[in-house]
Structures are given as C-alpha cells and as structure tokens.
Amino acid sequence: MSAPAAHLFQSQPNAARRSERATFWVFRAATYLVLACGLGVFGTIFFKGAGTVFKAEAPFINTTFFTEAPESLYIFEFEGKKHEMGDREFRAFKEKYPAAAKVKSESYVYSAGGIFPCIVGTVLLVIGSMTIALVLGVCAAIYLNEYARDGMFIRFVRLAILNLAGVPSIVFGLFGFGMFVISFGWHVSLLAGWFTLAFMVLPVVITASEESLKAVPKGFREGSLALGATKWQTIRLNVVPYALPGILTSSILGIARVAGETAPIMFTAAYVVRDKLPWDVDKAGDFFLQGVMALPYHIYVVSSKIPQNEYTERVQYGTAFVFLLVVALIAASSIILRNKLRSRYKW
Amino acid sequence: MSEPTTIAAPAAPAGFAIQKKRLRLLGLTVDDTIKAFFGGNAVVAIVVLTLITFFLMQEGLGFFAQNRQSLQVYRQAGLEYVDFIRTEVDDHTALTRYLSDLRLRQLTALTEGRKLSLDEANAALANFDKFSDTFSSTVDPVRSLLSDLTEQATAIKTKFIVTGDKKEERAQLLAEGKTAEAAAVKIEETDFAAELKPLLATLPAFKEANREFSRALTASLEGAPVPPTPELVARMERLKQLTRDYLARLPSVERSLETWDYTLPIPAWKTVSSFVFGRQWLTASFWQDWYGVIPLFIGSLMVSIVALTLAVPLGVGAAIYINQIASLREQRVIKPCIEFISAIPSVVLGFFGIAVLGQALRALSQFSWLSWVPGFPYSERLNILTAGCLLALIAVPTIFTLAEDALNNVPRALKEASFALGASRLQTIVRIIVPASLSGIISAVLLGLGRVVGETMVVLLCAGNRIAIPDFTDGLSVVTQPVHTMTGIIAQEMGEVVRGSIHYRALFVVGLVLFVLSLIINYAAQKIVRKYRISIG
Numbered sequence: 001m002s003a004p005a006a007h008l009f010q011s012q013p014n015a016a017r018r019s020e021r022a023t024f025w026v027f028r029a030a031t032y033l034v035l036a037c038g039l040g041v042f043g044t045i046f047f048k049g050a051g052t053v054f055k056a057e058a059p060f061i062n063t064t065f066f067t068e069a070p071e072s073l074y075i076f077e078f079e080g081k082k083h084e085m086g087d088r089e090f091r092a093f094k095e096k097y098p099a100a101a102k103v104k105s106e107s108y109v110y111s112a113g114g115i116f117p118c119i120v121g122t123v124l125l126v127i128g129s130m131t132i133a134l135v136l137g138v139c140a141a142i143y144l145n146e147y148a149r150d151g152m153f154i155r156f157v158r159l160a161i162l163n164l165a166g167v168p169s170i171v172f173g174l175f176g177f178g179m180f181v182i183s184f185g186w187h188v189s190l191l192a193g194w195f196t197l198a199f200m201v202l203p204v205v206i207t208a209s210e211e212s213l214k215a216v217p218k219g220f221r222e223g224s225l226a227l228g229a230t231k232w233q234t235i236r237l238n239v240v241p242y243a244l245p246g247i248l249t250s251s252i253l254g255i256a257r258v259a260g261e262t263a264p265i266m267f268t269a270a271y272v273v274r275d276k277l278p279w280d281v282d283k284a285g286d287f288f289l290q291g292v293m294a295l296p297y298h299i300y301v302v303s304s305k306i307p308q309n310e311y312t313e314r315v316q317y318g319t320a321f322v323f324l325l326v327v328a329l330i331a332a333s334s335i336i337l338r339n340k341l342r343s344r345y346k347w
Numbered sequence: 348m349s350e351p352t353t354i355a356a357p358a359a360p361a362g363f364a365i366q367k368k369r370l371r372l373l374g375l376t377v378d379d380t381i382k383a384f385f386g387g388n389a390v391v392a393i394v395v396l397t398l399i400t401f402f403l404m405q406e407g408l409g410f411f412a413q414n415r416q417s418l419q420v421y422r423q424a425g426l427e428y429v430d431f432i433r434t435e436v437d438d439h440t441a442l443t444r445y446l447s448d449l450r451l452r453q454l455t456a457l458t459e460g461r462k463l464s465l466d467e468a469n470a471a472l473a474n475f476d477k478f479s480d481t482f483s484s485t486v487d488p489v490r491s492l493l494s495d496l497t498e499q500a501t502a503i504k505t506k507f508i509v510t511g512d513k514k515e516e517r518a519q520l521l522a523e524g525k526t527a528e529a530a531a532v533k534i535e536e537t538d539f540a541a542e543l544k545p546l547l548a549t550l551p552a553f554k555e556a557n558r559e560f561s562r563a564l565t566a567s568l569e570g571a572p573v574p575p576t577p578e579l580v581a582r583m584e585r586l587k588q589l590t591r592d593y594l595a596r597l598p599s600v601e602r603s604l605e606t607w608d609y610t611l612p613i614p615a616w617k618t619v620s621s622f623v624f625g626r627q628w629l630t631a632s633f634w635q636d637w638y639g640v641i642p643l644f645i646g647s648l649m650v651s652i653v654a655l656t657l658a659v660p661l662g663v664g665a666a667i668y669i670n671q672i673a674s675l676r677e678q679r680v681i682k683p684c685i686e687f688i689s690a691i692p693s694v695v696l697g698f699f700g701i702a703v704l705g706q707a708l709r710a711l712s713q714f715s716w717l718s719w720v721p722g723f724p725y726s727e728r729l730n731i732l733t734a735g736c737l738l739a740l741i742a743v744p745t746i747f748t749l750a751e752d753a754l755n756n757v758p759r760a761l762k763e764a765s766f767a768l769g770a771s772r773l774q775t776i777v778r779i780i781v782p783a784s785l786s787g788i789i790s791a792v793l794l795g796l797g798r799v800v801g802e803t804m805v806v807l808l809c810a811g812n813r814i815a816i817p818d819f820t821d822g823l824s825v826v827t828q829p830v831h832t833m834t835g836i837i838a839q840e841m842g843e844v845v846r847g848s849i850h851y852r853a854l855f856v857v858g859l860v861l862f863v864l865s866l867i868i869n870y871a872a873q874k875i876v877r878k879y880r881i882s883i884g
Contacts, residue, residue: 033661034662167399
C-alpha cells in the first residue's frame with residue numbers, strides 16, 4: 001500500500017481531476033496564445049522600426065526622420081561607390097558633380113526624408129476632433145445622467161448611441177464625404193475630418209462620461225440641493241468637478257481610436273502628399289479648409305503603393321513604429337490612469 | 348379609510364416670505380435653458396444616425412435609376428443579344444480548359460507513373476493533341492461572328508452615349524442662356540430599330556455557323572483517344588458527357604436569339620436584383636459595367652468566418668480562464684494586456700500582414716509535412732487566411748472583454764450552490780457558469796462579428812483584392828484564395844470615381860448595405876442579451 005492519506009478528504013488523483021487539469025491548460029494556452037500574438041506584432045514592429053528611429057551615435061534619435069517631409073529615395077552607383085540620397089540631396093549632388101546627371105538610378109517614392117508633416121497632421125486631427133467630441137459628449141452625458149427621466153425619448157437616445165457605436169468606420173467616412181466634403185462644400189479639409197472623427201468617437205465619449213458621472217455619489221447632489229443651490233449650480237460645482245478626471249482619462253481611449261483610424265479620413269481629410277505645412281496659409285480661414293497628411297494614411301500609402309525591399313522597409317517600419325508607439329502610449333496611459341482613479345475615489 | 352381632509356385653497360397667493368424673480372427667456376428660466384442645451388447635445392446621437400442614413404440614401408438611391416438606364420441601354424444597343432452568343436463561346440472555352448487540365452494530368456501520369464521522359468510522354472500524347480486542336484477550333488466560325496457582332500453593338504452603344512453627352516451639353520448651354528450655341532449642337536436621336544437591323548440580320552448566318560459548329564464538335568468527339576489510366580478514362584468520359592450536354596443546349600441559344608426583343612422594358616425589380624444577386628462587379632469595362640454585390644459580400648463573409656473561427660475559441664477561452672481559473676495576480680496583469688491589443692491600429696495590423704504574416708504563412712504552407720492541410724501549399728501571399736488571422740486579433744479583445752463581463756455578471760450564488768452540491772470546478776464552469784452567461788457570450792460574438800465585418804484597412808491591405816467569387820469546389824482550400832470585400836472596395840475605388848456617376852453611387856449603396864448590416868448585428872446582440880438575461884436575485 002502507498003502512504004496513507006493525511007486526512008479523509010484529501011483529494012485523490014483520478015481521471016476526472018486529470019481531465020479537469022488538462023482542460024484548464026487548454027484555456028490557459030488560449031489566453032497566452034492571444035498574448036503571444038499581440039506581443040509578436042508589437043515585437044516585430046518595434047524591433048525592426050527601432051533601426052530607423054534610433055541611431056548608434058548621439059543624439060541617438062534619427063532627427064531627420066522626425067523633422068523632415070517625405071522625399072523620394074535615389075540609389076545609384078557613382079565612381080564605383082554606392083550612394084543613397086533623398087531628392088534634394090541628389091539634386092545638389094548632381095550640381096556638384098555634373099557627370100552624375102547621367103548615372104542610372106533606382107528611385108523609390110516616400111522612402112527618404114521623414115514623417116514630420118504626418119505627425120503634425122495627426123496631432124491637429126486629434127486635437128480638433130477630440131475637442132468637438134468632448135464638448136458634445138460630455139454635455140450629452142450630463143443630460144442623460146442628471147436631467148433625463150426615463151421615457152420614450154431617452155430610450156431612443158440610448159438606442160441611437162448603442163447603434164452609432166457599431167457603425168463601421170468606413171461608413172462614417174462615406175457619410176463625412178457625402179455631407180461635409182460635398183454638401184457643405186468643405187472639400188478635403190481638416191474641418192471635414194474633425195467632424196467625421198468626432199461623430200465616430202461620440203459613443204465612446206458619452207459612455208465614458210456617463211460612467212464617471214454615475215460614480216459621483218448621490219449625497220453630493222442632494223446636499224447641494226438641500227442647501228438651496230439650483231440644479232445647474234449643483235452640477236457645475238458639485239458633480240462635474242468630481243467627475244472630470246474620470247471623464248478625461250476614459251476619453252483618452254477615444255484619442256487612441258481617433259488617432260488610429262484610417263478609413264474615415266481617407267476621403268475627408270487626408271492627402272497622400274502635401275508640400276506645405278498646415279500653418280503655411282495665406283488667410284487664417286484657410287487653415288481649417290486644408291487637407292493634411294496623417295500618420296495612419298501614410299502607413300497605408302507606404303505599405304500598399306511602394307514595393308517591399310530593404311530600402312523602402314526603413315520608412316515603412318519606422319512610420320509604423322512611431323505610430324504604434326504613440327497610440328500604445330495613449331492607450332496604456334488611459335488604462336493605467338483609469339485603474340488608479342478607480343482605486344482613488346472611493347465614496 | 349380616513350376621511351380625506353380638505354385643504355382650503357388660499358383665495359389669493361399669499362406670497363412667500365422670500366420671493367425671487369426669475370429671469371425668463373421665451374418662457375424658459377435659466378435652468379430650463381441649460382437643461383434644453385444639454386438635451387440638445389443628447390439629441391446629437393440621434394441626429395447623426397439620421398444624417399448618416401440620409402446622406403447614404405441621398406447619394407446611393409440614385410444608383411437604382413441609373414442602373415436601370417444602363418440595363419436598358421444594354422438591351423437596346425443589342426449587347427444582351429451578343430452576350431447570348433458570348434456565353435455559348437465561353438462555355439466552349441470552359442470545356443477546352445477541362446481538356447488542357449486533362450492533358451496535364453496525362454502528362455503527369457506518363458512521366459511519373461510510367462517513368463517516360465518528357466519527350467516520350469509528349470510524343471505519346473500527339474494523338475491527344477490533335478484531338479484537342481480539332482476540339483477547340485470547332486468554335487471558330489461562331490467566334491469570328493461574335494467578334495463582328497461585338498464591334499457592331501459597341502458602335503451602337505457609343506453612338507447612344509455620344510448623343511447623351513450632346514444632350515447634356517445643350518441643356519447646359521440653355522441653362523447658361525446661350526440659345527444660339529445650344530441650337531448649333533446637333534443631336535441625332537439613336538434609332539435603335541434601324542441600328543439593330545444589321546445586327547439582327549446575322550441570325551441566319553449564326554444559325555448556319557452554329558449548325559456547322561455542332562456538327563464539327565460531334566464529329567471531333569469520335570476521334571477522342573483513350574487516356575492511359577482508368578481515372579483519366581473516367582475524366583474523358585465526363586468530358587464527353589459535358590460536351591453532349593453542351594450540344595443539347597445549343598438550340599436553346601438560337602431560340603433565345605429568335606425571341607429576343609430590344610423593345611421589352613426592363614422591370615424595376617431587375618435593377619435591384621441585379622445589384623443584390625449580381626455575381627459580377629465589373630467596372631470601367633469597354634462592354635458593360637456590372638454592379639453585383641455578391642462577390643464582395645461573399646468576400647466579407649469568408650474573411651469574417653475565418654476570423655471568428657479563430658477568435659471565438661480564443662476570446663471566449665481566455666475570458667473563461669481569466670474569470671474563473673486564473674489567479675488574482677494573473678488576472679490583474681493579463682486583462683489590461685488583452686485590452687491593450689485592441690489599441691493596435693488596424694492599419695498597422697494590415698502593414699504587419701503585408702510585411703510579415705503573409706510571407707510567414709506562405710512559407711509555412713510550403714512545408715511538405717503540412718501538405719495535408721486543405722489548400723496548402725499556396726502561392727498567393729495575400730488571401731482570406733492572412734486577412735482572417737489578423738481580423739481575429741482585432742475581434743479577440745472585443746469578444747474577450749464582453750464575454751468576461753457576461754461571466755462576471757453570473758450571480759455568485761449559482762457558483763456556490765454548484766460547489767455545495769459537490770461539483771468540481773470544471774463541471775461548475777461548463778454546466779453552470781457558461782450556460783448562465785451564454786446570452787452575453789453570444790452577443791459578445793455578434794459584436795465581434797460587427798467589428799470584423801466593418802473593418803477596412805486590414806482587408807484592403809491583406810485580402811488580396813481580387814473581385815471574384817472564390818472557387819468553392821475544393822472545399823476548405825477556398826480560404827487560400829484572394830477576395831475583395833465590401834469595405835475594401837469602398838476604400839479602394841471611392842477616391843477614383845467621378846462624382847455622381849453610377850459607379851460612385853454603387854459604392855454608396857454598398858456603404859448602405861454595410862450600415863444596415865451593422866444595425867442588424869447590433870440589434871440582434873441587444874435583443875439576445877435582453878431576452879435571455881437571467882434575473883439576478
């Protein structure tokens with residue numbers, strides 16, 4: 001006989017228990033497989049993109065990549081040496097060595113220079129659309145949480161918000177194109193992109209804001225009202241200030257969405273290439289009616305319109321790296337802040 | 348019941364000790380105005396949804412009228428007539444393809460089965476080649492007639508289009524008030540009856556050619572050689588059977604030509620059905636443009652099916668693991684990590700697919716020990732499988748988060764009661780927790796489907812963008828074929844079309860289909876949650 005059981009109810013190994021453990025391992029494997037896939041995507045792009053973005057010598061960051069506009073890359077052999085040059089550099093080189101004008105060169109568009117205009121465009125798009133979405137969304141949430149009584153109208157509004165959250169982003173793009181670009185005559189412009197993106201994240205912002213407003217205890221409102229404050233004073237002084245941190249942190253997730261979507265801006269705001277920077281405008285009004293370059297659209301262009309090889313790879317992975325890093329940082333800070341906030345405010 | 352005490356209404360408002368004058372604007376106090384302002388913002392969601400519907404309709408609905416017009420021209424200019432003959436020729440081409448496939452198989456059988464050298468095998472197939480040549484050249488008289496007719500019909504159509512352009516020009520000039528110039532624009536109304544006369548006059552010639560073709564084809568079957576292996580003999584018999592069926596169909600082509608009438612109007616339902624059930628999406632062709640949504644719809648569907656087959660087990664499995672099995676520490680780390688995956692922008696995933704995953708999967712398919720997998724090995728780098736894998740990664744966080752919520756909402760009492768009755772953890776999970784939260788899990792899957800169907804960039808970059816219904820004859824290997832999707836086609840073609848053209852409007856109708864689809868999926872998800880939610884308490 002084997003060693004006696006320590007006590008009567010000690011678990012005995014049996015087939016059922018083994019199969020249970022095996023099943024649990026299957027579930028565990030599923031979970032870690034998902035994590036591994038996510039990590040694989042992040043890892044590949046970080047690893048390959050880091051080569052473009054960082055340098056071995058000081059200042060360790062590839063400043064050209066962050067401060068210049070995209071250019072064509074020329075590759076040629078001249079006097080037995082292989083050269084790789086951007087468009088402007090190549091022209092200067094040809095002036096210096098007239099003989100170089102005749103050399104045969106391979107060229108790849110967008111593969112030299114940097115992505116500065118795209119970064120600027122994305123930042124502008126995010127700022128504008130989030131401002132619009134926050135104003136509309138927070139006000140709507142205040143109404144839904146503070147004023148509204150249950151009824152037909154509110155049911156309708158909630159249904160609309162739920163459905164709006166499920167509408168594909170490309171449909172938002174079509175809608176923005178039909179309404180802002182064509183009917184309003186704004187053409188491909190920042191303004192059209194702002195409104196399209198703002199409407200797209202509206203459900204996210206409303207839901208996030210409502211959640212934070214709900215978290216403010218009822219006693220705050222009742223105390224204020226009992227002291228004779230009006231409803232508006234109560235909301236202004238006793239509800240919104242406590243809900244605001246929550247609203248803002250949850251809305252950061254909306255920023256990640258706005259920055260990351262390509263389909264809605266394809267026909268409403270994004271240009272494949274634009275020489276001028278957004279602030280190079282004649283009139284102040286033109287600022288809003290100009291299209292911009294944007295990071296996600298630039299990634300689409302460089303990954304679909306130019307071939308894959310060792311020369312173009314740098315700009316492809318570099319752009320994806322920068323973009324992923326920005327979006328990931330935004331999303332991570334949102335998740336971390338939210339968890340912090342949940343534990344801080346306990347009423 | 349006590350006697351209700353009657354309260355004497357004050358004769359005149361006595362007036363409170365403290366009275367405050369409220370500022371009123373259009374009968375609203377300041378507080379009312381503020382409330383109305385916030386309420387107005389809440390309406391925005393409804394307004395946006397209405398506007399989306401409105402603008403998609405405004406741009407899209409014109410499609411059906413234009414499509415009817417296009418179908419009308421297709422008939423009046425005799426293109427439909429010519430297409431009867433074209434179908435006949437195309438069917439014959441299909442038979443020839445079968446024949447060349449047969450030759451390839453014979454060659455393989457000879458070189459690998461009987462170990463003949465390539466030259467010897469080719470020599471052995473000389474008889475077959477002769478047969479094959481006769482077989483494929485029998486159609487030549489019909490084909491030459493077809494190319495003549497094609498030219499004639501195209502000419503009629505072009506003439507009609509030019510007339511239409513001129514009419515537009517005149518209308519524009521009239522609108523600008525230039526009457527003299529407008530009168531100068533010469534418009535020749537297209538007289539379809541007269542134009543079609545030479546086209547229709549070819550019918551006897553066609554019948555003659557058809558008879559000759561039929562005779563030659565029947566005769567050529569006599570000379571069919573016998574292939575070397577029994578399996579191939581069966582295939583040869585199949586070819587003969589197919590050819591005989593084809594020959595039997597030939598008279599019906601003649602009948603359709605005889606009864607064809609260009610004056611028959613196109614019924615209104617035809618324009619809708621040619622979109623909804625159309626099997627071709629063909630644009631900017633010299634002959635006739637077709638806007639059938641079926642290939643795109645099937646593309647979207649196939650990609651979604653692959654994505655969900657991968658994402659549902661992974662997402663739900665991970666949710667069960669995190670909610671029921673994992674330790675608290677694991678929970679706290681893994682949950683945000685999976686949520687974090689949803690932050691990867693879809694265009695980056697698409698790029699990953701092009702740069703890494705497509706090649707990796709293809710390389711994987713080349714391994715000989717994996718050749719039992721249906722469709723492996725394959726050569727197209729971008730296909731349903733590549734796009735489906737990436738979309739699965741997009742769907743997993745959605746499914747995971749929502750399914751985890753659903754599992755979380757199962758009352759503790761159920762679990763505890765199950766344990767108290769002596770059930771093991773696995774039994775509790777499988778028999779109690781999952782069934783209790785099934786409605787939530789199903790709605791999570793549906794919302795995941797909504798995400799996948801509406802996703803644009805991944806399918807645009809990775810699905811291969813070939814507009815054709817994939818070939819289902821080889822079963823599961825269909826997932827290694829490239830497709831185009833509804834979202835992809837909008838993103839790809841919207842930038843290039845002329846505003847207001849039929850193509851432009853067709854894209855809006857595709858958008859409308861997507862919009863309606865997303866509403867249906869959303870509605871179903873909500874309905875399921877509400878209907879089957881177990882009461883907590």
